[in-house]
Amino acid sequence: MDVNPFRYSGPVGGRDLIGRDGETEQLQRTAEEGNNSRLVAPRRYGKTSLLRRLTDEVRTDGWEAVYVDFFGVVTLADVAQRIDRAYSRDLSGPVARWYDGLRRTLSGMTVGAGPVSAGVTLAAGTQALQDRLDLPRRVHGKHGRRVLVVFDEFQGVLTAQSDADALIRAEIQHHADVASYVFAGSHVGMMRELFGDRRRAFYAQARELALPPLSDDATAAFLTERFARTGRDVGTALAPLLETCAGHPQRTILLAHALWEQTSQGESADEASFADGLAGTLTELLSEFQGMWSGLPSGQRRVLVQVAENTAGLYAVGTAGRGGSVGTALAALADRGEVMVDASARTGHRVVDPLLALWLREGRPQAWPDR
């Protein structure tokens, strides 16, 4: 069957991953030293995909690797449960069988039926979490294997409890010989607060790794090969696709998917088919863009448009009214992962999502014109 070779939703791994060799190596080396890393990048920049590759790699080196996702947790018991599930799913062979038996002996995450005071629930959640955070020590003590623990969407623990990071650090800080940790998160501002604020438990506790845009060379080679493998030629559509996506991983794959749909087997894509694919994709994204836009205060809207247009410096006369408010709006947009630093831009920043930038530059249309 003729199947589109581009997966644009959910984490990808193995041969679907473009580049990221250097990043994988750095994370692995840091873990081997017994040090911790933090991976910070905006939404859909390929964090989870990279972490998946990392866990595969360390397993081949004889480590256990456990991937925990804290997205959406609301209580400490949730946090404990996510860790428990990850150990149940990710440990290998004999270690997995051992954990299956052990988990029955760990303190429970829910208190039995009947009315329970909030205090009891909280204490039970804390104890359940402490037991699970201690697991690398037990894995190592019993099986002699080190554990790579990945905490994805780590900022989520703050929703469970505002000082959950302190509780976690207290448990894991003596693990250097038995475990290494990678903390990842897509809320750039909250991650910065967790690791960059002196008052927080994880201040300066993990080496930062930022995820850059994908390189054009690696992307070009990947797209060319995927088109060729499925009996197509990416042709003259390649250049505008690379230029439009500016290395944004998910947007690159999303547009490649749309372009492939426009290209019949045995044919070559070109600038016209790229334009059709782009128009169709933007139409599908309109409601996402409009929703995001209507949630922004007006000061941030003005700054976002200026960053997208990139025609003058942000502090040029007349920009968004008052200078101070420009800085505040910019910081808020950066915290939410809508803009990122780009030294080559006039504004010193770029809109993270290149398709959103396009929509902003086109004057925020309510519909995308048919071609």
Ligand SMILES: Nc1ncnc2c1ncn2[C@@H]1O[C@H](COP(=O)(O)OP(=O)(O)OP(=O)(O)O)[C@@H](O)[C@H]1O
């Ligand atoms: N290195 C890469 N090579 C190819 N495609 C990639 C790469 N990184 C990300 N992608 C594309 O981006 C999509 C999203 O990737 P992923 O889920 O790993 O990002 P994320 O940063 O974890 O996103 P979120 O913030 O939503 O959790 C993938 O489905 C894939 O299409």
Ligand SMILES: [Mg+2]
């Ligand atoms: Mg992710």
